[in-house]
Amino acid sequence: MRISTSQFYETSSANYQRNFSNVVKTGQQASDNIRVRTAADDPVGAARLLQLQQQSNLIDQYDGNITNVRNSLGTSESTLNGITNILARVKELTISAGSGGYTDADRKADAQELTQLEEQLYSLMNSRDENGKYLFSGSRGDTPPYVRNADGTYTYQGDQSTLSLQVGDMLTMASNESGYSVFEQALNTSRSQTKLTSPLVDDGRVSLSNGQVSGSTQYNDRFRGGEPYTITFTSSTQFKITDAANNDVTLEATGEGKFDPSKPGGVTFRGVEMALDINLSDADKPNADALIAGHTFSLGSKPDEVSGSRSPGNTSSSQITGASISDSTAYNNAFPGGGAVIKFTSASAYEVYAQPMGPDARPVATGTLTGTPATKAKIAGVDFDFSAPPAAGDQFSVKVDNHQTQNILDTISEFRKALELPVDKDLASRQKYQGALQSAIGNLESGANKVAEAISSIGARGAALDVQADTNESLKMANTKTQSSIRDADPAEVLTRLSLQQTMLQASQLAFTKISSLSLFNRL
Template sequence: MRISTPQIFSSNIDGYQRGYSSIAKTQQQISSGVRIQTPADDPVGSARLLQLQQQQALLTQYSGNMTTATNSLNQEQSVLDSINTALQRARELTLQAGDGSLTDEDRGALSDELGQVQKQLLTLMNSKDASGNYLFSGSKSTVQPFILNADGTYSYQGDQSSLSLQVSDNLLLSTNDNGWSIFEMASNASRTISSMTNNPNADGTQRVFLSQGNVNNDSTYNASFRAGAPYTLKVLSGTQYQILDSSGNDVTSEANSNGTYDATSTDSNSIVFRGAQFQLDVSLASGDSSSAMNSLVSGYSFSFGVAPDSISTKRSAANTSTAQITSATVSNSTAYTTQFPSSGVQLKFTSATSYDVYALPASPGSTPMSSGTLGATFPQTISVAGVDMSISAAPASGDQFSVTANTQERQNILNTIGQLRNALSTSTANAPQAQLNIRNMVASAVTNIDNGMNQVSVAQSSVGARLNTIDVLSQENQSISLTNTTTQSSIRDTDMAEATSKLVLQQTMLEAAQASFARISQLSLFNKL
């Protein structure tokens, strides 16, 4: 094969370029400290680096999420601490209010201070974070969680979920708690009710009183009390009473005192029955003789049992008519129990006579659970799932009303304080029933405040547990991040000793190639002639 001089020169130039290119790349690897300049330098290593970089990006995001979650949970913890302090003060004031020697003015002063505590609690329960979002509204962070209703009660407007952040590959951590679970789910001691069904005294003056009662044992109350309600308590004499269940069975033996009491006692007679506690009191009228006790108290009877749910209504502020829902009551307990939504219903009027009923919470795409039309005369009744609502006047198209059930099983702590304040504001002058109501309300309020503080403590424990989880995950995140960085370095970074040796070899090879070409390029056929 013939090799021409141009071929020799071209071949050697290509070799020089490859040699210079190899030396340049090696010098760049040494100067930059990065071995893989392009994926072609190490395809397998490049793919592994990409995976590691993606993992590092996730770890960085998780770290940021953990910082955000920590800040939010620390703020919630601080607010809960303040709420607990306020509840402790409310408890102290409630115990003071139970002092029977207090005057109406004294109780009024306590009521005023309780009002300030109530306002403080409302402010704390409506706390916002640094971003202006409400802490206790669940996932509806822009909606104020607790509002004061026109009737003096308080309602929760948030939802029952929470906001969450991904803090690891497999863990979604809640960064807040909803006000429903903390402040609405405290067990209510006032789940029983009583009423006098017979007063045998001809003058009409009531001398025997049975308190509304308090639940003191949830498990016994749920297992036994409910099944036999309503009960009848009959006062047989100044020392004996009898309790009958709803079927007429004598269940007196299940009471702690087995049907005995002391009508002459200055202290109330406590009746503990099936997980509930009632107070039986005798207050003789002026001029009564204790010697005639049996004739004065015999024949009184009371009905007591489970307190029914109350129904509250709210008119939308955007309504253009003057229509109001003036009352709402349970008319069919079976339909109410099985059909009425736990969060309530919303009435939306599509015209002055037609309306749709939606289960709350309602969204724009919700399907109505029922529909109806109104007559021409007002007021009239609208019936929904066992609840009768009286509407006062003709509504306008677009008017909305929400109707919610206030179960007696749980009670908002703000409402507990509100009910106590109402009792303390009532004059007890020459009013035995008012005095007994205050005593019973104080006992109920103390228990409910304790239950509320327990709910706050549960929330604090949950917040603390999540903060501990973040601490553990943060340490793990740092460890994984360090391992990731080390692994990336081992794949990507230049081995200086190897690269330096390689550079010397490449230089030697290039110099040898240059020397050999210099000799070959000087050869000529004419030198051999």
């Protein structure tokens, strides 16, 4: 077979370049121990390495999210611990204010300290994180969670949502606490009320306080189904309770309707505790049974209360001067349970939005003011009175209090107001104050429990983050090991292959030199 000179040179050059390329490539592997640099080196391995790198990037993102969640939860926990300390001090003042030796001056001194504690609590509940976002506004981080209304009450402006971050392939974690769940869901123990119905003029001989809910399950299951109740005193030592259907349910009360008028005591009925005081002068005692018999009280849950306040940005000075439920059926069926916003599109036309009102909110009702001048509105069974016709663009916030829950700011505010009122020389005022005292003690305990639940929830999430961080670290180590097994070269195998390829390169060089020296002229 004949081989041309050009074919010989081309073949020899190709062999030499191939061998040289293999030596360079293997030499590079020997220096950095990397086997797969491009997809051409190992298509299947390169695809697998790409998947593993994507997983590694996700794990890095999860680790960053874990750090962010930890920082946010740490800030929330510190703030809630501060709130817990304030509530503990408020509870101390509340209990001490119930001492029989306290005077009006002592109670006013406590009210002054409560004012400062209320301001501190208000500030903490409106705390921000390191990014300037409000901690307890839910997903509305730019909105202060609480505002103080003109009447001294407080309104929650955040929402019920939480901000969650992915910390694992199958795990997301809430990074904040919603003020709605921490502060707005504290059970209100003062959900029932009593009212003297006979005699028409209170003679001061029988006092029955508004009830404190001591057993929510019994209250919801038993009490609510039979209200309103009638409590009738048949003598100075007995009473009878009948439900709305006139069924005698006295046996469900403590003492089965019997009491000792000479001892301080109370009545517990279907999860509601009421303080009972019998006040008889020495002249009354011989005829105690006749004087006490016939005293009758109604007992039931407090009805919902609706109140409204103007927006600070309103152009007019119009205020909501009255809000009352006139149609219970329409109110229960249609009025927004979380409150409403009344927005005026003109001096008389208005739109009603459910709270919280988002940017995409749609009106749930529309209407026009009536009366001369036009200052009255009827919205879903609730009658509103305005002090003057509003201007176009004016907004009014409407709050619904169903007495099921009460935030701790309102609890402290209400008790502070009770402390400021003189009660030393007025028996009726003192009895009213005792009711406010019991309500404050119960609601503070309920509020502190919700804060404690939030702190426990943060602790549980912190523990879950620790577990997930360990899991992520294990996954990252396994990922790194798997990538190394695919990408990295075997040093022994690389060195052996490098030696062989160097020998082949030398052989190709020698062969080229020998063959290129052959010529017909050498034979002549």
